[in-house]
Amino acid sequence: MTPLSGFLLVAALVFAIGLAGALTRRNAILVLIGIELMLNAANLNLIAFWRYGPHPAALTGMMFAIFSIAVAAAEAAVGLGLVIAIYRHARTTDLDQMNRMKG
Amino acid sequence: MTFAFYVIAALTVAGGLAAVLLRNTVHCALAVTIAFAGLAMLFLDLDAQFAGFAQILVYIGAVAILIVFAILLTRNSETPRDGVFSRNWFAGLFVAAAIFAVLGWAVLHSIAVLPNHAAVPAVTVAQIGQALVGRYVLPLEIVALLLTAAMIGAVIIALDEKGRTK
The missing domain is CATH 1.20.120.1200 (NADH-ubiquinone/plastoquinone oxidoreductase chain 6, subunit NuoJ)
Known part of the structure; x- marks a missing residue:
């Protein structure tokens, strides 16, 4: 197993764990945590390909990962704000109980 | 490794x-x-x-x-109170396991064309800063705008609605 495939396997495992969390948990905050794990796994892929790619001095993969981290931070802020707004409205963060389109 | x-x-x-x-x-x-x-x-x-x-x-x-x-x-x-996993947790677990199986298979069975023992890239923070204000200046500005919009949006979303008492 080459070093690159080792990192890619770890990224795939973290992605699958995050996806399982996002699909199976009932708490909305835990679903957001799963989404964050998936984003982090994608960043790990980008950095690994940057490190073992043909032109690391061009910084392309590194820049992509840095911008991805910034976008993920914005996503976390808005997502958790939405969770708090929904909690204030429905008094729960249980996604199985949020089954009404009309408040 | x-x-x-x-x-x-x-x-x-x-x-x-x-x-x-x-x-x-x-x-x-x-x-x-x-x-x-x-x-x-x-x-x-x-x-x-x-x-x-x-x-x-x-x-x-x-x-x-x-x-x-x-x-x-x-x-x-x-x-x-009643379990932390949703009712159809099995389907979610199956989807995640299937995706990991596909990704792992693809990683392990692909032919390595990249140099796997590349030299350590000598990238300094100064170089990253130069790239950020040079070649990547437009994405940097867009990210700045996005972060500002996300901050204002998060505050507005989480703000208490007017006239509502808790």
Whole structure:
């Protein structure tokens, strides 16, 4: 197993764990945590390909990962704000109980 | 494949698994912080110092704190009454396992064309800064705009509605 495939396997495992969390948990905050794990796994892929790619001095993969981290931070802020707004409205963060389109 | 890689990878995967499997939401937030730290160490292992420290600053410093705040602001989310997994958890687990199987198969059965023992790229923070204000200046400005919009949007969304008493 080459070093690159080792990192890619770890990224795939973290992605699958995050996806399982996002699909199976009932708490909305835990679903957001799963989404964050998936984003982090994608960043790990980008950095690994940057490190073992043909032109690391061009910084392309590194820049992509840095911008991805910034976008993920914005996503976390808005997502958790939405969770708090929904909690204030429905008094729960249980996604199985949020089954009404009309408040 | 060094020994450090295996240790950090095991730590990261264990943190992620604990974040998904634990019952208490606060414990999940702590476990996901461990996973974030493990990913930052993997970035450092890949000689991406700037991305590693940005990961520590943004994820452990900001996102983990945000998650803990959200958990504390939604009080009854800490102790689930009837199970923490949704009714159709089996379908979700199946989808995740299938995707991991496909990704793992693709990684293990692809032919390596990239040089797998490339020299350590000598990238300094000064070079990254030059690239950020040179070649990548437009994405940088767009990210600045996005962060401002996201901040204002998050405040407006989480703001109490007018005329409503709690």
